Structures are given as C-alpha cells and as structure tokens.
Amino acid sequence: xxxxxxxxxxxxxxxxxxxxxxxxxxxxxxxxxxxxxxxxxxxxxxxxxxxxxxxxxxxxxxxxxxxxxxxxxxxxxxxxxxxxxxxxxxxxxxxxxxxxxxxxxxxxxxxxxxxxxxxxxxxxxxxxxxxxxxxxxxxxxxxxxxxxxxxxxxxxxxxxxxxxxxxxxxxxxxxxxxxxxxxxxxxxxxxxxxxxxxxxxxxxxxxxxxxxxxxxxxxxxxxxxxxxxxxxxxxxxxxxxxxxxxxxxxxxxxxxxxxxxxxxxxxxxxxxxxxxxxxxxxxxxxxxxxxxxxxxxxxxxxxxxxxxxxxxxxxxxxxxxxxxxxxxxxxxxxxxxxxxxxxxxxxxxxxxxxxxxxxxxxxxxxxxxxxxxxxxxxxxxxxxxxxxxxxxxxxxxxxxxxxxxxxxxxxxxxxxxxxxxxxxxxxxxxxxxxxxxxxxxxxxxx
Ligand SMILES: [Zn+2]
Numbered sequence: 001x002x003x004x005x006x007x008x009x010x011x012x013x014x015x016x017x018x019x020x021x022x023x024x025x026x027x028x029x030x031x032x033x034x035x036x037x038x039x040x041x042x043x044x045x046x047x048x049x050x051x052x053x054x055x056x057x058x059x060x061x062x063x064x065x066x067x068x069x070x071x072x073x074x075x076x077x078x079x080x081x082x083x084x085x086x087x088x089x090x091x092x093x094x095x096x097x098x099x100x101x102x103x104x105x106x107x108x109x110x111x112x113x114x115x116x117x118x119x120x121x122x123x124x125x126x127x128x129x130x131x132x133x134x135x136x137x138x139x140x141x142x143x144x145x146x147x148x149x150x151x152x153x154x155x156x157x158x159x160x161x162x163x164x165x166x167x168x169x170x171x172x173x174x175x176x177x178x179x180x181x182x183x184x185x186x187x188x189x190x191x192x193x194x195x196x197x198x199x200x201x202x203x204x205x206x207x208x209x210x211x212x213x214x215x216x217x218x219x220x221x222x223x224x225x226x227x228x229x230x231x232x233x234x235x236x237x238x239x240x241x242x243x244x245x246x247x248x249x250x251x252x253x254x255x256x257x258x259x260x261x262x263x264x265x266x267x268x269x270x271x272x273x274x275x276x277x278x279x280x281x282x283x284x285x286x287x288x289x290x291x292x293x294x295x296x297x298x299x300x301x302x303x304x305x306x307x308x309x310x311x312x313x314x315x316x317x318x319x320x321x322x323x324x325x326x327x328x329x330x331x332x333x334x335x336x337x338x339x340x341x342x343x344x345x346x347x348x349x350x351x352x353x354x355x356x357x358x359x360x361x362x363x364x365x366x367x368x369x370x371x372x373x374x375x376x377x378x379x380x381x382x383x384x385x386x387x388x389x390x391x392x393x394x395x396x397x398x399x400x401x402x403x404x405x406x407x408x409x410x411x412x413x414x415x416x417x418x419x420x421x422x423x424x425x426x427x428x429x430x431x432x433x434x435x436x437x438x439x440x441x442x443x444x445x446x
Contacts (some may be wrong), residue, residue: 003075008154009040015151016044020127027149028108028130030337032156033305034165037131038068041104042075044129049081053101056083058090060110064279068106091115094122101126107278108132108143109298120146134298135337138187144339156332165308168316169373170330173209173360175201175321179419181293188295194224197293203235206321210289214317218262219287221271222303232291233271243269259283277302284309286316293322300324304331325362329353354378412438418445
C-alpha cells in the first residue's frame with residue numbers, strides 16, 4: 001500500500017536522499033512531534049528495502065517499536081529485510097546480526113549513550129539516519145559526535161498554521177519553589193530537590209487553575225514522583241473529578257482499562273510521572289498539567305505538546321505549575337539547532353517569554369504588549385525602574401489580587417539572596433554585575 005506523504009514530508013525524505021549523494025554519512029531529520037515521523041521513517045525503510053538493502057532500526061523504548069512496526073506494515077516495508085531492536089538487546093548480539101546497509105535511529109538525541117556508540121563503531125562504514133524532535137542532549141550539547149548534518153523543513157508554528165497540530169494556550173501559574181531545584185549528575189533535577197520544591201504545593205490551587213482554565217477537559221498531569229502522581233489523582237478525585245494514576249508497574253490489564261476509561265471520558269485526569277512519553281499511545285486530550293520540573297528540553301517538548309494532536313476546532317491548554325516555560329520558552333518557540341557541543345540558543349533560553357500579570361498566560365513579547373489570551377496590557381518593564389505612576393498602580397492591583405507574586409516585578413529589595421537577585425537581573429535583562437552590586441547595597445554579600 002502506498003501512503004501519500006505531505007509535501008514537507010516528501011521534502012524531508014528527498015533532502016535526506018540528497019545528503020547521502022552529497023557524501024554525508026549520518027544525517028539527522030529534525031521534525032517536531034506531530035510532523036508524522038513514523039511515516040517518514042517507514043518511507044525511508046521502504047525505499048531502502050525495495051533496493052534489496054537491509055535496515056537496522058534502533059529504539060530505546062519498547063513502545064516505540066510497537067508503534068513503528070504498525071506503520072511499516074501499513075506502508076508495506078519488506079519485514080524480511082528489517083532488523084528491529086532495542087539498543088540494549090542489539091548491542092549484545094552484533095556479531096550474530098545480518099549486516100545492515102542503513103541504520104535508522106529513532107529518538108536520536110539519546111544517541112550518546114555507550115550502547116549506541118558501540119553499535120555505530122561496529123558498523124563504522126554503514127550509513128545512518130537519525131530522527132528527533134529535539135537534537136540536543138540533556139547537558140545542552142548538540143549531536144555532532146554522532147551526526148554530520150541536521151535536516152529541517154517545518155517548525156511547530158508552521159504545523160499549527162497548516163492544521164497539522166492544534167493551536168495552544170499556555171498558562172504558567174507557578175506553584176512550586178523552583179529555587180530548591182538542584183541538578184543531578186545525570187543532568188535532570190534530583191528527586192530529592194524536586195520533593196522539596198514541590199513539597200509546599202497547595203494542590204487546591206492545582207484544582208482551582210484546572211477549573212478556571214480547562215474545566216472538564218480531558219487532561220494529562222505530569223508529576224515528579226509516583227507518590228506525587230498518586231496524590232494528585234487523589235485530590236482530583238476528592239474534588240469530584242475522576243482521576244487515575246498509572247506507572248510502569250501498573251498491571252497491563254489495569255492500565256488498559258484506565259486508558260479506555262480515559263478515552264470514554266469516564267476518567268478526566270490521567271496522572272503519571274514520565275510514562276506517557278515517547279511512543280506511548282494515549283487517546284486524544286486537550287489539556288496538560290505540568291507538575292514535573294525538568295532540565296530536559298526534549299521531555300518538556302514531549303509533555304507540553306501531548307494535547308496538541310490536531311482535531312478541528314480544538315485548542316490545547318497547557319498549565320505549567322513548575323516554571324518550565326522560563327527555562328525553555330513555548331512549544332513553538334523557534335529554536336536554532338546546531339551540531340555544536342555547546343550552544344545556549346539550542347534550549348530556547350534566550351527567548352523573551354512574557355507572563356501576563358492577570359491571567360498567567362505565557363507568550364512571546366509583542367510590540368503592543370497585549371496578552372493574546374485576555375487582552376490585558378502589560379506594563380512596561382524599564383531598566384531604571386522608572387515606571388509611570390498609573391502603571392505602578394496597575395501593578396499594585398495585580399499583586400494585591402489572589403494571584404501569587406510575579407517574579408518579573410520583584411524589586412531588588414524584595415530579594416533575599418544573591419541568587420534571587422541574579423534571577424531578577426536575568427529576567428530584566430540586566431548585566432550580571434547589577435546583581436552583585438545590589439547584593440552589596442542590600443547587605444546580602446560582603
Ligand atoms: Zn492575560
């Protein structure tokens with residue numbers, strides 16, 4: 001069976017073909033979640049096997065394998081010429097495998113792990129192709145050590161514009177103490193520090209925001225630990241919203257029944273840690289509730305975009321309680337990917353995301369300073385804090401409301417440590433020296 005590829009998918013595939021002609025050995029296709037990655041992978045595999053050449057297809061999670069095999073079947077890839085495998089399995093039987101002509105690696109950003117390297121080294125003269133939405137590792141480095149070219153064609157905003165992804169609204173009422181977060185050697189936050197940061201979260205506020213922003217919508221809640229996920233489900237249940245928790249140890253039958261109830265809208269809120277991620281098929285939903293801070297752009301993107309599967313007239317609602325947006329920007333923030341080892345702009349951290357003082361909406365700054373969600377006009381943030389009188393009053397009003405204090409408008413005298421001053425400086429675009437100076441002035445350092 002032939003499946004008609006969209007123009008942009010076609011372009012990506014032909015750009016890849018050209019890359020090999022031009023002498024590249026290991027290009028990587030960068031395509032956002034929702035771009036139809038599986039269909040492109042299947043197309044490449046089909047082209048390869050039709051010439052009688054063998055494909056080795058690598059994944060790091062079993063769920064990804066189930067998904068891709070379905071698509072290969074639909075497209076009509078010759079299974080006799082494909083070896084599917086989990087990296088961990090393949091690496092242990094390299095000497096017993098038929099030699100491939102092409103190695104395809106899904107979720108290619110995991111590619112630095114020793115097992116991948118071992119496979120690539122073993123087949124050092126075999127062509128490779130990677131796929132990822134986020135060609136960046138947890139430590140912020142690019143993929144230059146495993147790939148020699150990044151092939152891009154469409155962005156998230158393009159896919160939204162062309163009805164391949166649903167548009168979204170992003171709200172970021174922060175409910176955790178992000179100052180507590182500490183990075184582990186693996187690159188993401190430590191469990192202990194997340195426990196601390198999330199510890200004082202008032203779950204009533206989680207419910208309150210769900211009710212005001214996404215009432216009765218089908219939602220997936222991402223939590224930082226199994227305990228927190230169970231707790232979140234419990235609180236929702238107590239308030240009268242049917243909720244359930246699932247994790248990797250939930251028995252298959254129970255998990256399937258929960259997913260089915262979620263599909264039937266009998267369960268409104270599905271709580272998990274990082275289970276609903278790459279390759280995990282869940283029914284369509286609109287809303288994502290983030291209670292899991294992360295340092296991983298890749299994880300952030302996957303979780304944030306979970307509700308953006310296209311359906312006519314749908315708008316996805318993302319409620320970020322953990323300040324992820326301040327680190328990574330928005331799902332459709334334009335990112336400049338590179339293969340270089342370190343490139344700050346890869347993470348999108350240089351993006352000016354503004355948070356509405358009134359509705360918590362997060363959006364990229366616009367010249368009119370108008371919130372696209374509620375129409376509130378944001379006060380000017382000036383470097384010399386020479387706010388006009390009326391704007392000051394407006395600010396007063398906002399901070400006196402029942403909303404939490406918004407970081408951006410904290411004054412230096414409100415900061416309790418150098419770290420807070422540095423954060424303030426970063427938010428306002430001041431030079432780092434400013435924070436040091438203020439810390440001295442306010443007696444926070446000697
Ligand atoms: Zn607003």
